Every structure is written in C-alpha cells, then in structure tokens.
Amino acid sequence: MQRKSPHSSMRLRKLAYNYPDSTGHFGPYGGIYVAETLMGALDELRVAYEHYSVDPEFKAELAYELKHYVGRPSPIYHARHWSKRLDGAQIYLKREDLNHTGAHKVNNTVGQALLAKRMGKPRVIAETGAGQHGVATATVAARYGMECVVYMGAEDIKRQATNVYRMKLLGATVVPVESGSKTLKDALNEAMRDWVTNIENTFYIIGTVAGPHPYPMMVRDFNSVVSQECMLQMPELAGRQPDAVIACVGGGSNAMGIFHSYIDVPGVQLIGVEAAGSGIASGQHAAAITAGKPGVLHGNRTYLLQDENGQIIETHSISAGLDYPGVGPEHAWLKDSGRAQYVAIEDSEALQAFHDLCHYEGIIPALESSHALAYAAKIAPTMGHDKVLLVNLSGRGDKDMATVARVSGIEL
Amino acid sequence: MSRIQTTFEKLKQRGCKALIPFVTAGDPNPQITVSLMHALAEVGADIIEVGVPFSDPMADGPTIQRSSERALKHGVTLHDVLDMVAEFRTKDERTPVVLMGYGNPIEAMGWERFATRCAQTGVDGVLTVDFPPEESHEAFGHLHRHGVDPIFLLAPTTSDARIEQVAKLARGYVYYVSLKGVTGAGHLDLSAIAQKIPHIRQHIGLPIGVGFGIRDAETALAVSKLCDGVVIGSRIVQEIESSNEESVISNVARLVKELRLAINYT
Numbered sequence: 001m002q003r004k005s006p007h008s009s010m011r012l013r014k015l016a017y018n019y020p021d022s023t024g025h026f027g028p029y030g031g032i033y034v035a036e037t038l039m040g041a042l043d044e045l046r047v048a049y050e051h052y053s054v055d056p057e058f059k060a061e062l063a064y065e066l067k068h069y070v071g072r073p074s075p076i077y078h079a080r081h082w083s084k085r086l087d088g089a090q091i092y093l094k095r096e097d098l099n100h101t102g103a104h105k106v107n108n109t110v111g112q113a114l115l116a117k118r119m120g121k122p123r124v125i126a127e128t129g130a131g132q133h134g135v136a137t138a139t140v141a142a143r144y145g146m147e148c149v150v151y152m153g154a155e156d157i158k159r160q161a162t163n164v165y166r167m168k169l170l171g172a173t174v175v176p177v178e179s180g181s182k183t184l185k186d187a188l189n190e191a192m193r194d195w196v197t198n199i200e201n202t203f204y205i206i207g208t209v210a211g212p213h214p215y216p217m218m219v220r221d222f223n224s225v226v227s228q229e230c231m232l233q234m235p236e237l238a239g240r241q242p243d244a245v246i247a248c249v250g251g252g253s254n255a256m257g258i259f260h261s262y263i264d265v266p267g268v269q270l271i272g273v274e275a276a277g278s279g280i281a282s283g284q285h286a287a288a289i290t291a292g293k294p295g296v297l298h299g300n301r302t303y304l305l306q307d308e309n310g311q312i313i314e315t316h317s318i319s320a321g322l323d324y325p326g327v328g329p330e331h332a333w334l335k336d337s338g339r340a341q342y343v344a345i346e347d348s349e350a351l352q353a354f355h356d357l358c359h360y361e362g363i364i365p366a367l368e369s370s371h372a373l374a375y376a377a378k379i380a381p382t383m384g385h386d387k388v389l390l391v392n393l394s395g396r397g398d399k400d401m402a403t404v405a406r407v408s409g410i411e412l
Numbered sequence: 413m414s415r416i417q418t419t420f421e422k423l424k425q426r427g428c429k430a431l432i433p434f435v436t437a438g439d440p441n442p443q444i445t446v447s448l449m450h451a452l453a454e455v456g457a458d459i460i461e462v463g464v465p466f467s468d469p470m471a472d473g474p475t476i477q478r479s480s481e482r483a484l485k486h487g488v489t490l491h492d493v494l495d496m497v498a499e500f501r502t503k504d505e506r507t508p509v510v511l512m513g514y515g516n517p518i519e520a521m522g523w524e525r526f527a528t529r530c531a532q533t534g535v536d537g538v539l540t541v542d543f544p545p546e547e548s549h550e551a552f553g554h555l556h557r558h559g560v561d562p563i564f565l566l567a568p569t570t571s572d573a574r575i576e577q578v579a580k581l582a583r584g585y586v587y588y589v590s591l592k593g594v595t596g597a598g599h600l601d602l603s604a605i606a607q608k609i610p611h612i613r614q615h616i617g618l619p620i621g622v623g624f625g626i627r628d629a630e631t632a633l634a635v636s637k638l639c640d641g642v643v644i645g646s647r648i649v650q651e652i653e654s655s656n657e658e659s660v661i662s663n664v665a666r667l668v669k670e671l672r673l674a675i676n677y678t
Contacts, residue, residue: 023546031546031547032544032546032547033515033543033544033547034471034544035470035541035542035544035565035589036544036564036565036566036567036589037471037565037589039544039567039569040567040569040570040571041569043571179474179477179481180467180468180477180481185468186468189468189470192471193471193473196471199569294519295516295519295520296514296515296519296542296543297468297516298468298470299542304516306516306520308520309489309490309491309517309520309521310466310490310516310517310518310520310521311467311484311516312467312468312516313467
C-alpha cells in the first residue's frame with residue numbers, strides 16, 4: 001500500500017520506529033518503576049550503555065564473541081518436509097537452538113557481561129525460571145572470569161535439576177528462592193534485592209525484555225542481531241522477506257529479537273505466541289497480553305496477569321520459560337499500536353508441534369519455541385504454497401526431555 | 413494544616429522527634445489491625461505507617477514479605493485496608509495514618525477513586541515504594557487534589573537533581589532510607605546519615621524521617637538525634653511474627669513504648 005504512494009519514502013521516514021523515548025517509555029508502557037534505592041544504579045547503567053552501545057571497540061568485541069564463542073550467524077532452515085505435510089505456507093526456522101548453550105539467551109548475556117566488565121563490576125547476578133538464562137549467565141561469567149550468583153525459585157529447582165547442575169559446573173552459585181510462589185517472578189524479586197544491597201560491585205543481568213529502563217531496550221538490542229541476520233538471510237534463501245514472523249512470548253526477548261528489524265518493514269506481519277497452558281478459559285495459563293490488563297510490576301508498566309485487586313497471580317505453562325505473569329513493555333506497545341498481533345497456544349498444541357518437528361525434520365525444539373511452531377502449523381494450511389512464515393526456533397529441547405517424557409507417561 | 417504537618421509542628425514545639433511504627437494491614441490477621449493501631453497510638457506513636465500487602469514486595473526484605481504473605485492469605489485487599497483506617501478514625505482523629513506499599517493495587521483501583529477514598533477514610537499520606545517522582549506526576553496529582561500527602565523515599569544514592577524533583581511533589585515528610593539494601597537489613601551507618609541529612613535539608617523544607625535498619629532503643633536514639641523522626645518496620649513485624657495472637661498487641665506495645673522512651677531523651 002505504501003509502495004504506491006508518491007510520498008512513500010517520506011512517510012516511511014516519519015513512520016521509522018524509534019522506541020523507547022529517552023525515559024524508557026514505549027507509548028504508555030515501560031518506564032522506571034523502582035524504589036529510590038535502585039535509581040542511582042539504573043542511571044549508571046543507562047549512561048554506560050548509551051556510551052558503549054555506540055563505542056566501536058565494544059561493538060567489535062561483541063561481534064567477535066558472537067561469531068567465535070556463540071557461533072553466529074545462526075542459519076535459517078527451510079523446513080520443507082514439515083511444510084509439505086502441512087500443505088500450505090513454507091515454514092523457515094531461525095536456528096537459535098544452534099547457538100552455544102542452546103538458545104537465544106546467550107546473545108544478551110554476552111552483551112551484558114561485556115558491559116559489566118567495562119563498568120568494573122566483578123560480580124554478576126541473574127534470575128532464572130527454567131534455568132536457560134541462568135546457564136547462559138553462568139557461561140559468560142566463566143568465560144570472562146566473573147563471580148556469578150543465580151536466583152532460582154525452589155519449585156523450579158526441583159523441576160530443572162539438570163540445568164541447576166549445569167550452572168554449578170560452570171562455577172555459579174545457585175540460590176533457591178523460597179518466597180512467594182517460588183518461581184521466576186520471585187527469583188526476579190530476590191535478584192533485585194541482591195542488586196540493591198550490593199550495588200557497588202554487582203551487575204544484574206536481566207534475561208528478558210522486561211524490568212526498568214534501560215533493560216527492555218538493552219536486552220532487545222542485544223537480541224536484535226537475530227532479525228538483522230534474518231533480513232539478509234531470507235532474501236538469499238527464500239528470495240524475499242517473510243509474510244509473517246512468528247515467535248513465542250514469555251517475557252518476550254526472543255520475539256523482540258526477531259521482530260525488531262522487521263518493525264519498519266511494511267507487509268511483514270509480526271505474531272507473538274503466548275502460553276495458553278490448559279486453555280485461557282481454565283485460568284491456568286501465562287498469556288499476559290491475551291488475558292491480562294496493564295499494571296506495574298518489576299520496574300515497568302505493561303500487561304500483567306493480576307486479580308481485580310492488583311495482586312499478581314500465579315501462571316501455568318508446560319514450558320517453564322513462558323511461565324511469567326508479565327510481558328516486556330515493548331510487546332504491550334506493539335500490541336496496542338497494532339503493529340504486532342498476539343495469540344495463545346495451549347500446552348497440548350505445543351506438544352503436538354514439538355513431536356511433529358522431531359518427527360518430520362529431525363529437530364528437537366524447546367517447549368517454549370514449540371508454541372511458535374504450533375501457531376505456524378495452525379495457519380500454514382490456510383495459506384498459499386507461495387507464502388512464507390519465519391519462525392524463531394529460539395532454543396533446543398534437550399532440557400525438556402524429562403517434561404515431555406512425563407506428560408507422555410514414560411519413565412526415563 | 414494537614415494532620416501530618418500539625419503533628420510535626422507540635423513535636424517541634426516540644427523538642428521531640430516523631431516515632432513512626434510500621435505494621436502490615438492484616439498481619440497476623442485482619443481482625444487485629446485496628447486494635448493494634450490504637451495500641452500503637454496509645455504508647456506514643458506519632459504517625460502510623462500501614463503496609464498495604466502486595467504479592468511482589470520487591471524493595472522489602474524477607475520479614476516484611478512474609479507479613480504481606482500472611483495478610484494475603486486472609487485475602488486482605490486495598491479496599492479492606494481503607495476500611496480499617498475508617499474504623500480506626502472513628503476513635504482516633506489525631507494520629508496521622510500513612511499507607512505504604514506498591515503501586516499496582518492502587519492502579520487496579522484507579523488513582524482518582526483511591527485518592528477520594530483516602531480523603532473519606534482519613535488516610536493522611538501515601539508512600540508507593542515503586543513510583544519514583546519521574547513516573548508519579550499524574551498519579552500524585554490526584555492525591556494533591558484530595559489533600560493527601562505523597563510521601564517519597566530518598567536514598568544515600570539520590571542525586572541533588574532528583575532531590576529537587578522530589579521536593580516539588582512531596583508533602584508531609586520525606587523518608588530517608590538509611591542504608592543500601594532492602595528493609596530489615598543490618599549495618600546502619602550513622603556517620604553517613606549525619607552527612608546526608610543536612611544536605612537534604614538544603615533542598616527540602618519538609619521534616620525528614622529515617623528508616624531501614626533501626627532495630628532497638630539504642631539505634632532509634634542515635635538516629636533520632638540526626639533527623640525529625642524514626643521509622644521502625646521490620647523489627648515490629650518480627651515481634652508480630654514471634655508472638656501468638658493473644659500476646660501480639662501487648663508485645664508490640666511494649667516494644668514501641670521502649671523505643672518511645674528511648675528517643676524522648678534526645
């Protein structure tokens with residue numbers, strides 16, 4: 001539509017996406033909602049990030065690490081066999097599962113660790129749900145010789161014993177969090193408390209595009225290498241950009257990563273897939289945009305799952321990585337502005353996609369990514385064979401073996 | 413003149429410092445809170461801070477988080493807390509009450525409705541821990557219009573520019589957080605407080621309360637010499653936690669009375 005307009009280039013410039021604003025707002029969302037005790041540290045971080053994000057030396061080191069340590073660029077793979085079975089749109093997979101540590105999370109932890117190093121912080125802390133971000137943080141802490149403490153809900157520690165052991169192997173201290181619901185949100189609360197107490201020597205590596213400014217912007221920027229690569233890879237491989245980009249959304253870091261460069265590209269639909277758990281109607285889900293309403297938690301204004309009194313409610317998803325009651329503020333804005341659409345996929349649908357990808361493509365996807373795959377499988381048959389879907393395969397499924405076996409009634 | 417202002421004026425005339433205890437509404441149960449507030453006023457609390465329970469109290473330590481959890485188990489809502497203040501006001505017109513908590517329960521109620529209810533029930537001040545001045549102009553405009561004082565935190569790390577910002581919005585008193593960390597932490601640094609308070613006074617004319625890390629008569633006395641009031645939270649909540657339901661009021665009253673006597677010597 002815009003291409004036909006004689007003023008298209010001017011209109012495009014005007015439309016150029018430029019969020020957040022200088023105070024960290026994406027429209028009404030985002031911002032800095034923290035206690036006074038953290039304001040100084042956030043200010044220090046913002047200034048450092050503003051400086052180093054355009055520093056040629058920093059950018060060169062980050063690029064080197066992403067190439068040689070993480071293994072970037074990750075390939076895009078045309079899932080021909082599965083697409084044929086679905087008999088519709090062609091599905092392409094961005095293979096973030098092939099990164100070192102097996103997920104997109106490391107793109108961000110490498111970036112933040114390099115920043116921590118430059119800021120002279122010898123100690124890094126992180127929160128983790130399934131353990132993926134904890135492992136990615138422990139990994140870079142080992143790589144750069146930093147002390148690492150990871151906060152993890154006591155419930156999650158029980159569910160993710162292998163990842164706990166991985167973190168310990170990498171030299172991290174894993175602290176069980178016994179407060180609240182003993183899951184990701186409580187781990188985040190606890191990490192914030194550590195940070196506020198140890199501000200001088202500690203850098204808090206947040207794992208998703210949430211938290212107070214500058215975190216949502218910074219985590220998005222470090223992950224946007226994913227869409228920068230896709231912009232070059234898709235024309236090479238598919239002859240054009242995709243009709244839609246699909247990614248799962250918990251906090252939303254892998255989705256922001258693969259959406260970001262496409263926001264200004266007209267004609268590319270952006271679709272975020274939330275976890276519908278046992279179904280939205282059941283109340284047992286983690287779909288903050290689909291079923292939540294705006295509020296303030298963990299330093300930012302965004303969509304939240306909360307009761308009518310503003311208390312945050314517990315979430316449910318087969319995938320621990322999507323089990324979070326909020327969502328990054330930029331997603332809230334992309335939803336309200338209409339630039340992205342958000343849908344929800346139930347546990348059973350995600351599991352079906354998990355098995356299908358194993359079966360038809362020989363790829364074991366993470367249960368998180370399986371939500372995005374499931375939505376692609378849902379819409380592909382309704383589209384022509386010439387249509388192109390790009391799915392972020394944000395992580396590999398090795399960590400989910402025990403969960404999948406259990407729900408399949410198999411004892412390992 | 414607001415109830416908070418009147419209170420500080422009177423204290424000043426008598427050369428006294430304010431004693432500001434904190435209890436979480438509904439801890440250990442919702443039936444006890446109003447009686448507990450009366451008991452606090454009786455033994456010499458000048459202002460009572462009432463915690464509004466929240467599921468994710470990020471800036472609080474484990475002690476106050478547990479008190480929030482106990483209250484939430486009883487289903488205590490912001491509406492209930494406001495009703496408790498209204499009930500307290502039927503017998504106490506004098507003691508200022510400040511609600512302290514996190515922004516989201518207020519967001520869920522709506523700021524205008526909340527401010528209206530505060531004015532109706534007799535809430536004098538509101539401290540939302542996670543709403544710094546940058547994000548508070550609209551929200552606290554509602555409070556200003558209804559004559560409810562927004563209370564702000566200041567930290568050792570707060571810059572002069574931000575103290576100025578707080579000065580524009582704050583009413584009643586400001587609350588200086590005496591240490592880095594969360595509520596209930598240890599290591600109180602008196603010399604740092606002694607340095608920072610005069611500095612804050614250059615920017616803000618309001619009385620300054622100091623809290624976080626005050627645990628006993630000795631620390632209360634030492635801190636009270638440096639400021640206009642001392643806030644005691646975690647220590648009181650610990651007392652509630654370690655008491656049974658029959659003894660909780662008398663135990664808390666005994667503790668607060670000790671603190672009252674201690675700071676009277678300033």
